[in-house]
Amino acid sequence: MIESIDPLEETARAVMARVAASVEVVTMRDADGNPRGMTVSSLTPVSAESPTLLVCIGPAASMRPSFVTGQAFCVNVLASDQVDQSVGFAFGTEDPFEVFDWSPAADGTPILAGTAAHLMCEIDRVVVYNETAVVLARVTGGDVSKDETLVYWMQSYYGDLVPTAQEV
Ligand SMILES: Cc1cc2nc3c(=O)[nH]c(=O)nc-3n(C[C@H](O)[C@H](O)[C@H](O)COP(=O)(O)O)c2cc1C
Numbered sequence: 001m002i003e004s005i006d007p008l009e010e011t012a013r014a015v016m017a018r019v020a021a022s023v024e025v026v027t028m029r030d031a032d033g034n035p036r037g038m039t040v041s042s043l044t045p046v047s048a049e050s051p052t053l054l055v056c057i058g059p060a061a062s063m064r065p066s067f068v069t070g071q072a073f074c075v076n077v078l079a080s081d082q083v084d085q086s087v088g089f090a091f092g093t094e095d096p097f098e099v100f101d102w103s104p105a106a107d108g109t110p111i112l113a114g115t116a117a118h119l120m121c122e123i124d125r126v127v128v129y130n131e132t133a134v135v136l137a138r139v140t141g142g143d144v145s146k147d148e149t150l151v152y153w154m155q156s157y158y159g160d161l162v163p164t165a166q167e168v
Contacts, residue, residue, distance in 0.1 A: 020153040023082075025089045026055060027102070027110040028073035030066045035097045035110040038063050039090035041152050043075060051139035053121065059131040067126055067135050074105065075119045076112040080148040080159025085112065117144040 101113035
């Protein structure tokens with residue numbers, strides 16, 4: 001039987017595909033102490049004062065049970081030359097922590113090498129909405145390494161972006 005696609009869902013997906021997004025890998029130590037990571041594009045700043053952010057984790061993600069209150073994690077903002085990391089942490093068949101360079105923070109949270117920037121976070125609240133976990137987290141630290149970030153738009157990756165206008 002051919003599964004029909006809900007027209008409203010199709011429209012929403014088509015619209016969201018046109019919303020350019022940066023690409024991050026969320027990394028953490030799970031309850032067994034193993035390094036875990038997954039690619040996300042749902043990073044949203046919530047507030048700049050008392051820095052807070054959110055990421056949305058879908059029901060199919062194997063890391064989903066690890067997103068619990070108090071859990072530390074790192075948001076690794078991928079650089080424009082890190083498409084392999086984005087793909088590896090989303091669909092990789094090999095353990096990406098064996099493939100890509102990383103180092104542990106003082107608390108053991110993995111930090112990927114070569115990224116544009118990273119933020120260390122601690123989960124404050126997890127709100128489940130339509131089966132998606134909306135993860136609200138406090139920023140506890142971070143660093144910036146370079147300006148060139150990876151961008152995902154219309155199912156393709158972009159780097160080396162050229163401005164069409166200067167900030168006015
Ligand atoms: C560019 C990109 C952005 C993604 N953004 C998200 C996201 O924001 N939330 C999410 O749950 N999955 C997102 N995914 C999908 C997850 O990375 C992927 O389903 C997950 O890592 C699969 O891991 P698993 O096989 O361990 O379940 C994204 C994938 C890609 C390639």
